[in-house]
Amino acid sequence: MSYVAWLAKIRSADKSSVIQGTVRKVHYNFTDGTEMVEEYSTETGMVLRRAWKLRSDLIRKDNWEIELGEHIPKQFQSNEMLLSEATTEPFLSKRITRNAIEWRIRNLPYPLNTYTITCDGAAHMVTVRTSNKKYFKKIVVPEFQRCNFEPKVEDLMLRHQNQTLIISYKKPPILIEMEKAVLLELQNVETVEYDDIKCEDLLKGLISQ
Template sequence: MSYVAWLSKIRSADKSSAIQGTVRKVHYSFPDGNEMIEEYSTETGVILRRAWKVRSDLLKNDNWSIELGDAIPKVEKNDGFLMREASSEPFLSKRVTRHAIEWRIRNLHYPLSTYTITCDGDARTITVRTSNKKYFKKIAVPEFERCNFPPVQEDLTVRHQNQTLIISYKKPPILIEMEKAVLVELQNVETIEYNNMQCEDLLKGLIG
């Protein structure tokens, strides 16, 4: 199996797990000092979010990089009021279902015929470009790297609606197998069930 290295990394981590409602949150501390948080649906077993702690020696603080799922919105206080960051720029988010990986690029109002989306099998990436040269994005796919899978054009589908470009890639069997192997590993992790307030405080402590 070509995903042995990723499975070994998961096994090597110190793991803690908590359930809040229908979401299971798993925190990983790896031997190399890296940290990762995953959130899973307890109803489907599908992963909802994956985030990595990014350490900055220069800024003397840590941030979380969202690999999968909606980004955590930046919230700032202004004269006592909470203000969320807003932008009209194209914004990429990623989610998975049981059978596909899906990317949504919001704030792209060009018609579908404007876009060219291609797979790069060697680089394990998906590239989006527009004929009017207004947008270009090379999307890294860590899942393909972990299972050493070269994406192919035939399994890629694209649609456009509500100013959002939606790209879907059918999961290859090896990726589905890798995900199942990780879930089997997580069955051995002790899980605590928290109420909403306790779990929110725990997550705030982790993502700081």
Template sequence: MSDWLSKIKSSKKSSISQGNLKKVHYEFTKDVELVEEYNTDTEVLTRRAWRRKTHLGGEGDWDVEIGDPEPSALKKEGFVIRENNNQPIISRRITKNSLEWRIRNLPYPLEVYSVSADPETKSLVVRTSNKKYFKVLVVPELVRAGAVPNQESIQFTHKYNTLIITYKKPKEVVLMEKAVYEEVKKVESKSGDIDPNNCKPS
């Protein structure tokens, strides 16, 4: 059994459901919690977010791993300061057969980009030939499943100023996701309202 599956099995879990959405809250330790949201029709994960206590023991911000990132804003002296809307924004989603990244606000043509597998760090490396963008995309699913990325599984395209990267799931990831979802199905759900933009546990 993998370390990830062991953590899922041993964690304290609760769940809430609405329609075809099931939201599961995991408490691994008193300092680390995880929220996942599944589409029960497809059995595909639609959102995953982590929260860790701060060094001073306060509630930290939610770190979104799957799904659209939370808007970043800093309140200062009564004003709200937001990140530049022109900065590249990365969001992730999962389908039955692939892992997907969308990097918005990248205006360069398709031929400028390269996406390469880095087996040593289990990551994908995005570069542009004009040296305007560079990013290392860690692939947590590969790390958890003990799989190594390969170049043949990578595809990417570009449209509407967005670079879309697709990585075909290896067998190890598919099997792990199935095993985790079997654990998710065991968690008894209460009925209630689910806000997909709110990661606070039920």
């Protein structure tokens, strides 16, 4: 199996798990010092969010990088005023369904025939470009890296609605197998259920940066 290295990384991590309502949060401390948080739906078993902690010695602050889930606009302080990231710029979010990986790029008003989507199999990457040269994005797919799968452009599905470009890729069998193996491993992690959790927020920093 080509995802052996990722599964070994998951198994070797120090893991903790809590349930709040219909969401299970799993916090990973890996042996290399990195941290990851995942949120799973307890109703469907699908992963809803995945984020990695990025440490910065320069500003002495921890940031969270969202790999999977809805984009959260950043906020920052300037001259004693709280400013927000512009919401009119195109931004990318990713979600995983039972059968596909789906990317949504919002604030793209151009018609469907404007977009060209290509795949770089060796780099596990999907590239989006517009014929009017208004948008260009390389999308690295960590899930494909972990199971060493090379995406093919013919397996992509594309649609455009409400100024949003929606790209879908049907999950290859190797990815489905990897997801099942990870879920099986998480069954062995002790999980605490809270009605009103008061412990440290596992996603601290995601909405306060």
